[in-house]
Amino acid sequence: MTGPTEVRCMLMRGGTSKGAYFLADDLPTEQTVRDELLLRIMGSPDPRQIDGLGGGHPLTSKVAVVSPSAGPEADVDYLFLQVAVDKAEVSDRQNCGNLLAGIGPFAVERGLVRAGTDETSVRIRMVNSGDFATATFPTPDGRADYGGDTEISGVPGSAAAVVIEFPPRKGELLPTGNVRDTVAGIEVTCVDNGMPTVLMPAGALAVTGQEDPTDLEGNRELTARLHDIRLAAGRLMGLGDVTGTTVPKLTLLSAPRHGGAVTTRTFIPTRVHTSIGVLGAASVAAGLRIEGSVAHGIAALPAEGDRLRIEHPSGFTEIESSIEHAPDGGLRARRTAVVRTARKIFDGTVFPVPPTGGRS
Known part of the structure; x- marks a missing residue:
């Protein structure tokens, strides 16, 4: 057939x-x-x-x-x-x-x-x-x-x-159980608010995180390191062997340039997203809210309100995100909403x- x-x-x-x-x-x-x-x-x-x-x-x-x-x-x-x-x-x-x-x-x-x-x-x-x-x-x-x-x-x-x-998702925001993990020699935060995502400070990988997607894709040393990070993080996150999959997503974080909360570059898994996926943005936003994550010292969180502006190569995505402590002591998403077309x-x-x- x-x-x-x-x-x-x-x-x-x-x-x-x-x-x-x-x-x-x-x-x-x-x-x-x-x-x-x-x-x-x-x-x-x-x-x-x-x-x-x-x-x-x-x-x-x-x-x-x-x-x-x-x-x-x-x-x-x-x-x-x-x-x-x-x-x-x-x-x-x-x-x-x-x-x-x-x-x-x-x-x-x-x-x-x-x-x-x-x-x-x-x-x-x-x-x-x-x-x-x-x-x-x-x-x-x-x-x-x-x-x-x-x-x-x-x-x-x-x-x-x-x-x-x-x-609100029933699952744990931190699939490894840790706010930070050391993977392939760098500190990362593994978060899942609808999309398994590994947050990484861009500077830890010797890039600014502000580069054009094509420049990042052409950086062979970077893509080789990211490959190793993704495979190791996938196992830590309970995803098994992710060699033939596109998850977890890998997102580089750097300081915002246009009034947002953070600048991102997301790999899917080797091409760089020209913006950011909705569920990827939801996971990034939740990661920014987690005290002690690798976003600390990089992100500029608003003084009040749930809305965050996630900057990406073609502009920004606005997303409303809040987290809370679950009865079992873990963290979970309380509210996530986004406007798309x-x-x-x-x-x-x-x-x-x-x-x-x-x-x-």
């Missing part, structure tokens, strides 16, 4: 990423068949993904699979799949908070959720991790409206706001590259 020769698909920008959104019922149920089909749809493996929907970068080679929720806690289930660009690999090992911004509107477009007359809130279960989120967005006259005046860094122009709120780019039929052996 090689999967269908044409598939109903919606291409959407979600936050600072772009991906193909599918109903689960429109894809093969068998994972290997589904993944092989998605590789052909996105045009992988090929550095340019010239024969598919992908844009030649991890941020534009993403897939969202949506279905009615299997449980009463959510309206829809959202499975995120990262399709590799230059190799035949599809991973479900992480969430994507950027594509998450498009899940609510997509659910309304496909009739999975009835829209309100002014705005709609959609409860979403993120299948990859089991976490939940609620997305609220405008639906005047019962239709998803993508136009608005909300701007986010990394996206030209403006669009309608999608407010995403995450309920999303836009429907096309809705129609995608024709995957035929399987090896011929063209149609």
